[in-house]
Amino acid sequence: GENVxxxxxxxxxxxxxxxxxxxxxxxSASNYFPWYKQELxxxxxxxxDIRSNVGEKKDQRIAxxxxxxxxxxxxxxxxxxxxxxxxxxxxARSEWAGTALIFGKGTTLSVSS
Amino acid sequence: GAVVSxxxxxxxxxxxxxxxxxxxxxxxxxxxxxxxxxxxxQSLMLMxxxxxxxxxxxxxxxxxxxxxxxxxxLTLSTLTVTSAxxxxxxxxICSASGTSSTGELFFGExxxxxxx
Numbered sequence: 001g002e003n004v005x006x007x008x009x010x011x012x013x014x015x016x017x018x019x020x021x022x023x024x025x026x027x028s029a030s031n032y033f034p035w036y037k038q039e040l041x042x043x044x045x046x047x048x049d050i051r052s053n054v055g056e057k058k059d060q061r062i063a064x065x066x067x068x069x070x071x072x073x074x075x076x077x078x079x080x081x082x083x084x085x086x087x088x089x090x091x092a093r094s095e096w097a098g099t100a101l102i103f104g105k106g107t108t109l110s111v112s113s
Numbered sequence: 114g115a116v117v118s119x120x121x122x123x124x125x126x127x128x129x130x131x132x133x134x135x136x137x138x139x140x141x142x143x144x145x146x147x148x149x150x151x152x153x154x155q156s157l158m159l160m161x162x163x164x165x166x167x168x169x170x171x172x173x174x175x176x177x178x179x180x181x182x183x184x185x186x187l188t189l190s191t192l193t194v195t196s197a198x199x200x201x202x203x204x205x206i207c208s209a210s211g212t213s214s215t216g217e218l219f220f221g222e223x224x225x226x227x228x229x
Contacts, residue, residue: 031216051216095210099162100159100218
């Protein structure tokens, strides 16, 4: 089955700096890669996703890149703000197989002002 | 996007009792729903895949006799934690794919179970 590794587990940056979180996956059949932001005690919130037919996707300060050959994908947050502080999870699934999302272990991002 | 509703949001029970958590897809039919468990400061771990009209598929290490899953209709899946113990205290969350082809899964609000 799918296995998703996520690094780093914690990340501290100064406000205005960029933050990068990296994930690798194992199952070449995976074709959907979302990133979630989760606040304590709440459901994960989708912040951006990418499918395997695309190499990069951007939404304002957030971007995701995907390297299918190397089986890794990354989240990039630019001009970080204190409200970006949260736990971020990457995940992967094969939508064709109707399989579940498999999550990375999460990254706690702290943005200090 | 599609809406998934989960109930109850919080439940406290005594050790040895059973607790049922409901997951409903409000505006779409969900042939498949997924149940996750999240312990404090950890990731979401897949427990089982719930298929309408058939038996659930459990992940390795998840006791199917303890975590009973019923998916009797296209809009409702239930998870029953039987004979709950303090170590079962966790955040349980369900998800389902909507009718779009994006691959996105939609999550319920989650249920915080505390077993005393």
